[in-house]
Amino acid sequence: MAEQASELTLRTRWLPGPRLNLSRIVLFAFFVILTLGFVFPLYWMVISSLRPEGRIFVDAFEIIPSALSLDSYRTLFEEEPYGQWIVNSIVQTAGFAITALFLCTTSGYALAKFKFRGRNLLFILILVSQMIPFHLLIVSLFLMIIQLGLVESYFGAIIPIAASPIGLFFVRQYMLSIDDEMLNAARVDGANEYQIFFSVVLPNARPAIATLFILFSLEYWNNLLWPLIVFREAENMPLAVGITRLINQYQQSYDLVMAGSTLATIPIIILFLFLRRQVMEGLAATGTGMK
Amino acid sequence: MIVFLVFKVYPVILAVIMSFQNFQGVKSQEWVGLTNYQNVFELVRFNQALANTTVYTIGTLLILIPLPLILAVLLDSGRVVQSTVFRTLIFLPALTSLVVAGTVFRLILAEDGFLNLLLSSTLGIRPLRWLETADLALPSLILVATWRWTGINILYFNSGLVNIPRELYEAAVIDGASPLQLFWRITLPLLRPTTLFVVVLSIIGGYQVFVEPFIIYNGGGGPGDGGLTMALLIYRTAFTSFNFGTAAAMGVILAAIIFVFSLIQFRYFGVFSRED
Structure with a gap:
């Protein structure tokens, strides 16, 4: 028991007190949402490049697109x-x-x-x-x-x-x-x-x-x-x-x-x-x- | 070593000389004294660019110091599971070219783009014309900066945090200090050198902002020049209007501003501060 406690102190840099699981869950959820915000523009870039021509704004509400196309990549290399x-x-x-x-x-x-x-x-x-x-x-x-x-x-x-x-x-x-x-x-x-x-x-x-x-x-x-x-x-x-x-x-x-x-x-x-x-x-x- | 001198020192001297000259094309020039500087300060666009750039820099400071600082402290507290994964993912935008950052946010900030969709569907805010409204130009640019630089600043704050002796916290906890007290009394004071370093870096970077508005506003200054920055104006003066003398004078003014902030850095850190 004592051993476990000291291990936890080592892992904890500045937050003391009772280690509420709730606060950890809230913190974790906070970082998940925040990280999604940072990664989202990159995801959006990839997804938008795969949408069929002219569908980028029309289908913007489809976070996961229903129609994909490689046409833009073809144009990129051919034209x-x-x-x-x-x-x-x-x-x-x-x-x-x-x-x-x-x-x-x-x-x-x-x-x-x-x-x-x-x-x-x-x-x-x-x-x-x-x-x-x-x-x-x-x-x-x-x-x-x-x-x-x-x-x-x-x-x-x-x-x-x-x-x-x-x-x-x-x-x-x-x-x-x-x-x-x-x-x-x-x-x-x-x-x-x-x-x-x-x-x-x-x-x-x-x-x-x-x-x-x-x-x-x-x-x-x-x-x-x-x-x-x-x-x-x-x-x-x-x-x-x-x-x-x-x-x-x-x-x-x-x-x-x-x-x-x-x-x-x-x-x-x-x-x-x-x-x-x-x-x-x-x-x-x-x-x-x-x- | 000679290359360093040829491509750093010589161009500076040349630029200072040019700022006192009037250029007719690439070859012929004449001395005009301070006329270029006079012209620069009389230019409405220059004053606007100076104001824009200053507001932008202050805006980035207000976000890009406290936010990464708090995130770095939280990630370092040992209470966040998988903190390395979060650190890495938040860092990813820093790998993108500023050109790409510009193109992606052009898309997201467009009138029927994702940000407006998100704002109107969750908060019921009417679609804003982020890219076409003069007053929204700087907030848009600051948003891009937040996306791109938060991860790097977390990295800097983190390397400052790991240098704080752990015993200090343990001793303070034994003395009954609360988490907030630990943050205000130990973390923040001991992190001051790092914070100052990041502040100066952000000021120097902020005053040189170029690529983001260049991409987002198609090489122009944006609606009503709301997104016109000093670096952008220098580029346009030199390579669109071919007014080399005026551009050089603007460059000297920009350099003077950055020089002052760099001096502050040198004063507080010493020339060899990063030697550790």
Whole structure:
């Protein structure tokens, strides 16, 4: 009996007193209803994409629809370059995540393990750049990619936004914990700095790299503003820009827009369910806010 | 490292320079001093955008601080069965692109959309024209924000909560403290750094809100510019009117606002606060 009581105290963080089952049931019901509210828009998106054309509003009272149709998905792939957008999104997202990781790990390593003049100033400068709103940069960045001839190119879409101060900070903090002795041992064994970086430093920072890879991918996949400025041609766009184009083109065809939104979202949610712990802990640790 | 400087520091300098210049097309420009800034503040639309964005930010703060805080405390209390499942499901909206959040809520908020259906069938409220009424633009946007960000803020509050030593609660319970007293006297004060962090993050995010109104109002400012935000106006000034100088000046003003709030954050947390 005493044992049971102490177990309960451990599980209870702040609610003391008699453990009324009623309060637990009420609390549970409250969270079920609340959670339904949060999940419902996603359900509505999927269901609306499956309704036959023109039935979205007429059948809105049917929470569980009686008639389903894949027509909107067919239109998406046959009349719009949706397949191309998926490919673009995957290629650009991978390119972005790898570029951003490369920048973070190399600079993070330099800032963590090498002593050079102005290092602290540089580090603070990079951190301060985190607070610059992207809208201050868009005009200058736009003029820059025009001058560099990078409009409509993957390079233009990826490189100007690939420098992530928060990511660099995260990597630097992680690399500070790598033992200097290990690096020196490698140097004594005759490894050059590149070998040390790729075969000693990177493998040791693997957890941080994996977390950042996921967060960077999510960031680019969901990003709208910069790709919207870089890409005007439909065949180069990633999904987020493509969906925006669908809205403008088919004002009232919600089924089509919802089908496009569903296909851009559901794979991410399924991936997330496998990587839940890493995503949520990574987010809590970096505090990026996720745009 | 050079990339950081090239794409962060240089564009800032360029933007500040441009805010003092008059652009004729992409190539030619001339110095015009403070004219751009004067123009900006004389623009009715800019003042409206500034007011809208401020109201939006305050609105999101009023909801997105207390709600996730209370939910996080409840989920952490050990009294909710399956709390991880709830946490995960409430977090799901954060995974969606803001574009998708925009399209879904365009559908739900439509005049014959689901929200009106729900309100009229349960509460008997007459259908509201959420997307076509100027005064309903900001509430609509705040609703979208609540949906999208609650899960993330719960996450932040939760990581603050697990750092509160459990012994404090046990000691207080032995001394006969009530649940409410525990919340006000222990949880809230010890959670202050986290709360402040989330507040600053929300302010910075709120002032930069762009994608949601851009999607919901088709790239415009919504009915009577009721949904026009600063970021949206900057984008339109730059890429619809091609008024780069004015857009840059607006960007500098937006940056100044965000800078002030960031300074508050730095002051209270120190530059290396997230080092733990």
